[in-house]
Amino acid sequence: MQQTIKNSIDYTGTGLHTANRVQLRFCPGLPNSGVVFSRTDMPNSPCIPARVEYVDNTHRGVSLKNDLCEVKTVEHVLAAINGLRIDNLIIEVSAPELPVGDGSAQIFVELLKKAEIVCQDGCESRLPIKILSPVWTSTKHGQKGHIVVLPSEVYQISFVLDLENSFVGSQFASFSISPEIFEQEIAPARTFGFFSEVEQLKKQGLAMGGSLENAVVIGESDFLNDLRFKNELVRHKILDLIGDLSLIGRPILGHVLAIKSGHDLNLNLARKIAEMADR
Numbered sequence: 001m002q003q004t005i006k007n008s009i010d011y012t013g014t015g016l017h018t019a020n021r022v023q024l025r026f027c028p029g030l031p032n033s034g035v036v037f038s039r040t041d042m043p044n045s046p047c048i049p050a051r052v053e054y055v056d057n058t059h060r061g062v063s064l065k066n067d068l069c070e071v072k073t074v075e076h077v078l079a080a081i082n083g084l085r086i087d088n089l090i091i092e093v094s095a096p097e098l099p100v101g102d103g104s105a106q107i108f109v110e111l112l113k114k115a116e117i118v119c120q121d122g123c124e125s126r127l128p129i130k131i132l133s134p135v136w137t138s139t140k141h142g143q144k145g146h147i148v149v150l151p152s153e154v155y156q157i158s159f160v161l162d163l164e165n166s167f168v169g170s171q172f173a174s175f176s177i178s179p180e181i182f183e184q185e186i187a188p189a190r191t192f193g194f195f196s197e198v199e200q201l202k203k204q205g206l207a208m209g210g211s212l213e214n215a216v217v218i219g220e221s222d223f224l225n226d227l228r229f230k231n232e233l234v235r236h237k238i239l240d241l242i243g244d245l246s247l248i249g250r251p252i253l254g255h256v257l258a259i260k261s262g263h264d265l266n267l268n269l270a271r272k273i274a275e276m277a278d279r
């Protein structure tokens with residue numbers, strides 16, 4: 001069965017990069033309509049589907065754009081929707097950038113659960129894309145990042161994060177992604193950044209809404225805030241990956257192994273899987 005939410009629900013927050021104040025509203029979606037953003041601050045509230053073909057920018061977050069409008073930093077909201085196995089949803093936003101919450105997907109999980117996740121009677125379930133042979137991609141030059149999806153009976157993600165030039169070093173985590181695992185083990189993991197980069201980011205007009213309230217900050221020899229999990233950073237990378245791969249628009253049955261991957265590589269894999277499924 002496809003799933004949506006029973007009731008609409010509202011939240012007001014701030015964008016991580018733009019620091020815009022934004023009203024967010026999750027509304028039930030019709031069967032087979034997928035996840036769609038709507039910009040309520042623009043005339044006629046233009047829409048943009050959460051699909052990989054609309055990815056516009058992946059620098060420090062994922063932006064979607066079509067002829068009508070743009071939405072920025074969509075990955076944490078999309079991770080919550082996909083992690084809870086919601087198929088159809090309208091996400092109304094009153095500004096270009098989605099709210100950051102506490103830097104994780106927790107607030108969005110809470111909102112969606114409060115709105116009550118329901119099965120949509122009388123419509124066929126979404127067919128998962130079953131991975132039958134490996135699909136992979138790597139960063140060009142320097143052989144740094146790699147991502148591959150292998151055949152598996154469940155949706156599993158394993159991730160190696162390596163911040164080799166910092167005290168953090170490498171972190172590893174692996175989960176099979178059920179709504180329960182997502183909610184408990186992944187959704188609370190916050191985004192992160194280096195203290196040494198903050199000034200540079202702000203000069204570029206990024207992270208304008210960033211603070212210790214919505215990001216784990218990595219200092220010279222320690223974190224500047226308390227961690228929620230010992231390996232919180234790699235768990236957040238898995239959260240981002242779930243959001244990125246949700247842009248395929250269908251569930252995946254496969255084991256995704258990512259080594260030092262980021263939005264660019266994640267989305268390259270999403271495109272490859274989507275193309276393969278269309279054939």
Ligand SMILES: [Zn+2]
Pocket residue numbers: 075076191236240
């Ligand atoms: Zn993130």
